[in-house]
Amino acid sequence: MDIPTAEIVCLGNELLIGVTTNTNAVFLGRHLTKLGYEVRRVTCIRDDLKLATEFFLEVFERKPDLILISGGLGPTYDDIQLEVLSKATKLDLVENEVALKQIKKYYDKKKNAGLTKERRKMALMPTGAEVLQNYVGGAPSCYLNFVGIEIYCLPGVPTEMKDIFMRHILPRLNKKQNKKLYEKKFQIFQSIESQLAPFILEIKNKHGDLYVKSHPAYKDKQGIIIHISGLGEEAESEVDKAIEELQNLLRKNIPDIKMEPFVD
């Protein structure tokens, strides 16, 4: 079975001008990888209708199985995610009644209630979009299948994005027949990456289907983290074996090496 591919797209000038650190990509990338997707690219693009539309035309040509988009669903003039998608897919932007009801209900509870023009705008979705309710914020999320590509449109605010992903998207992707990820990590002290490199390569060459990687200065921890993973149930014993082989190789060749299990 081919490994399904995914792209993550984050829309918003704040990600390009260094105002916001892209924590959405790490959350989505982690989940997609565990679900068995190969995340091919994470791209941050500006709130610019022309540039963003050109960008999506390129993505569609690459034909990933899945696209997750975050950012640009809100009420302000530069929230243009769905307008961009409409242009790139040539699917008309229409007022979605399900979305409009959810928006009305959300703002009716607010002090300054009412369906203003800016709030109504959030119900404009490409024809055929399926609404995914946002239980945290005002902007509904949606799903679109375009030329066989599954597209999920998410808001950029992390609390809203995460709730929608966990509630609506994760259960759907979980049901797919992808081979899921199996992984193990361990931590090395008293050595440096360039000393470890030949042994890591030896194990990588022996287990071509596995991902074998060293991470220096990982998550502010000392030492080097070794990360080995593979897809599907058959990967479990192979990952365990590769870990054991690498540790034996290191112990033999670097006598004073210190290794410890690593848990995220």
Place this chain on the structure above:
Amino acid sequence: MDIPTAEIVCLGNELLIGVTTNTNAVFLGRHLTKLGYEVRRVTCIRDDLKLATEFFLEVFERKPDLILISGGLGPTYDDIQLEVLSKATKLDLVENEVALKQIKKYYDKKKNAGLTKERRKMALMPTGAEVLQNYVGGAPSCYLNFVGIEIYCLPGVPTEMKDIFMRHILPRLNKKQNKKLYEKKFQIFQSIESQLAPFILEIKNKHGDLYVKSHPAYKDKQGIIIHISGLGEEAESEVDKAIEELQNLLRKNIPDIKMEPFVD
């Protein structure tokens, strides 16, 4: 004068599988924006020779003025930044003597000294690359001018990347005649983005050259941050004026609004 454009490229599976949060992009994006560049895209790509080479061919077609690349200069088998650049530019990968000397000097001080194959690999650079010394880690950085595009090749480890950027790259970019950024921010309480949206749009329409944006839930602060900026000395008075106009407009229309200056 046209605004110079830039792209930031981050190479490394760890950014796509959700292991590492991309803090390099926020650091580089912030500096480039202040230096007057329009950062058009931030793209994270995998350590895959074919996919990464295809990606760079696309970037070259877009002809940004500047490309900053981080990640993939190290000694392991999957550190392929310069190999990818060599393929995409068709500039031969050759052993750079300046780089080799720096690498030798760096590892001579280590317990396990010597120029191993893996360390020597880090001196392989596209023909014509200018070496930028890495004072923090082992992998030298380099600069390349390819068909008029300025390309800086940086390591992915943040401490190394930042030191090289501040030491070698920032002073060079600072010398360019770009119009520098001028910006101001303030914070709003007792309101929500959809209520502010029409007033922000009014100010944006009045000051078309300025960037006028609201950020909800910004950096874990409460409320909404308003961010107004422009390029060049002539922007200074216009930004100040736009801030004043927006605050007056908000005070008039939302009587119980609370506003405070915001400092990062």
